[in-house]
Amino acid sequence: MNLSFRFARAFTFLVFFVLVTGFAILYFAFERATMRSAILKLEDLNEYVTHKLEKDSAYDYLKSHHRQTQVKILPPDTKIAKEKIIEEKYIWNKSIQSYINRISVTTYPIINQKKYSITSVRYITIIENRFMMSIIMVVAWIMVFLIILTIIVSVLVSKKILDPFYHAMDEIKKFRLRDNSPMNLMQTETEEFKSLNKFLLKMSESSKKDYNVLEELSENTSHELQTPLASIKGKIELLMDSELSENQLITLSSMNDELDRLSSINQSLILLAKLEHFEKNDSQLINFSELLKDRLHYFEDLFEIQNLTLVNEIQDDVYLNFDENLASIVINNLINNSKRHNIENGKIFVKLTETYFQISNTGNPPTISTEELFKRFKRGNPNQNSIGIGLALVKKILEIYDTEISYHFEHHLHTIRINFTK
Numbered sequence: 001m002n003l004s005f006r007f008a009r010a011f012t013f014l015v016f017f018v019l020v021t022g023f024a025i026l027y028f029a030f031e032r033a034t035m036r037s038a039i040l041k042l043e044d045l046n047e048y049v050t051h052k053l054e055k056d057s058a059y060d061y062l063k064s065h066h067r068q069t070q071v072k073i074l075p076p077d078t079k080i081a082k083e084k085i086i087e088e089k090y091i092w093n094k095s096i097q098s099y100i101n102r103i104s105v106t107t108y109p110i111i112n113q114k115k116y117s118i119t120s121v122r123y124i125t126i127i128e129n130r131f132m133m134s135i136i137m138v139v140a141w142i143m144v145f146l147i148i149l150t151i152i153v154s155v156l157v158s159k160k161i162l163d164p165f166y167h168a169m170d171e172i173k174k175f176r177l178r179d180n181s182p183m184n185l186m187q188t189e190t191e192e193f194k195s196l197n198k199f200l201l202k203m204s205e206s207s208k209k210d211y212n213v214l215e216e217l218s219e220n221t222s223h224e225l226q227t228p229l230a231s232i233k234g235k236i237e238l239l240m241d242s243e244l245s246e247n248q249l250i251t252l253s254s255m256n257d258e259l260d261r262l263s264s265i266n267q268s269l270i271l272l273a274k275l276e277h278f279e280k281n282d283s284q285l286i287n288f289s290e291l292l293k294d295r296l297h298y299f300e301d302l303f304e305i306q307n308l309t310l311v312n313e314i315q316d317d318v319y320l321n322f323d324e325n326l327a328s329i330v331i332n333n334l335i336n337n338s339k340r341h342n343i344e345n346g347k348i349f350v351k352l353t354e355t356y357f358q359i360s361n362t363g364n365p366p367t368i369s370t371e372e373l374f375k376r377f378k379r380g381n382p383n384q385n386s387i388g389i390g391l392a393l394v395k396k397i398l399e400i401y402d403t404e405i406s407y408h409f410e411h412h413l414h415t416i417r418i419n420f421t422k
Contacts, residue, residue: 007154008155011154015143016143016147019146035088038122039105042103042104042105043105046105046118046120050107050109053111083108084105087103088103101125104119104121106120164193165196167186171200175204177207177208182205229259232259236256236259239252286322286327287319288319288322289314289316291324292331292352295331296310296335296350303339306339306342308339309346311349312349312351315353315354326400333394335350341361342362343364348361349361356417357417358416358418359415363413363414374392374394374395374405374407391407403421404421406419
């Protein structure tokens with residue numbers, strides 16, 4: 001759910017709550033105001049009668065006006081604690097077949113040394129259920145109209161207000177480290193969006209600068225290391241061709257192996273650094289089946305030297321949206337991993353379908369958990385001649401294409417499975 005609809009939902013709940021609360025307050029306030037108005041009118045009526053009696057003790061209010069006021073002369077010894085008594089009582093009215101509220105106000109003034117009891121009465125019709133339901137339905141329709149109007153207005157207004165934010169999101173999606181042009185952000189008067197745009201511009205320029213520095217460092221490091229490594233390796237090979245003792249040849253051979261290992265580590269680390277900022281482009285479909293068959297053919301001689309049996313089940317014409325060079329690295333590393341960590345006279349099983357690619361090999365149990373093997377410099381068997389970066393490279397490449405990879409060991413078989421994303 002996007003921000004516009006989240007705002008609309010919040011405003012809708014707010015309007016609903018305000019309307020329901022307002023209706024309840026209005027209903028009770030109206031009822032209270034009606035009662036209070038009736039009581040005040042009765043009090044004024046009692047006050048009017050009192051003034052008339054003060055001027056004329058023979059004044060008869062009932063004959064002059066109506067029957068809702070009674071005037072009585074109380075005995076002199078009558079003791080009344082209150083000056084005014086207000087009573088409410090619901091009674092059944094036969095003529096209208098409904099309950100009515102009888103309100104009476106009694107005051108006890110002393111006029112010309114006589115105690116009077118002046119009682120005024122008024123009847124208020126109670127709101128019936130049918131009438132109440134009619135009011136509720138009117139309020140409900142008003143509520144529905146206001147809620148729909150609130151949703152429409154809040155969505156339109158929030159989209160207008162959040163337009164710079166959505167534009168910034170689009171620019172972030174289009175952002176490329178290799179692109180030299182700055183991000184094209186929308187001008188806005190909102191302070192928060194101004195701060196966001198300022199931060200995005202600063203961050204993007206800093207990221208491009210760091211990327212260029214890293215790329216230059218990786219290229220320089222690769223060039224500067226490979227040259228002396230190749231020179232040392234060439235000199236060692238020349239020394240190995242000369243007349244040396246057996247111990248000297250063994251030492252030189254060990255040095256040559258370590259140089260190969262160092263060169264492999266250097267190339268793998270540089271590739272990993274580049275993959276951190278690799279930008280996935282819209283690559284063309286590659287025939288993964290043919291690429292896999294080609295790489296297996298390349299390893300056939302190495303399998304024979306190690307007495308390994310290859311069992312493959314490869315479906316033809318499996319196409320993937322993948323960079324061909326990166327796909328070759330994935331296949332080479334997985335095949336080389338299954339060969340290196342195998343046993344004498346072992347087996348390698350390769351299976352490819354439209355939904356997954358799986359490679360299994362016989363071997364000894366790993367000394368660490370299989371999840372740890374996807375980290376850099378983690379090896380399942382320290383005795384094997386492995387630098388521990390191959391699976392880390394594979395996982396990093398697959399993460400670029402949002403592809404899942406799993407590794408488990410069961411029944412003396414190491415199994416790595418890649419599930420293709422449709």
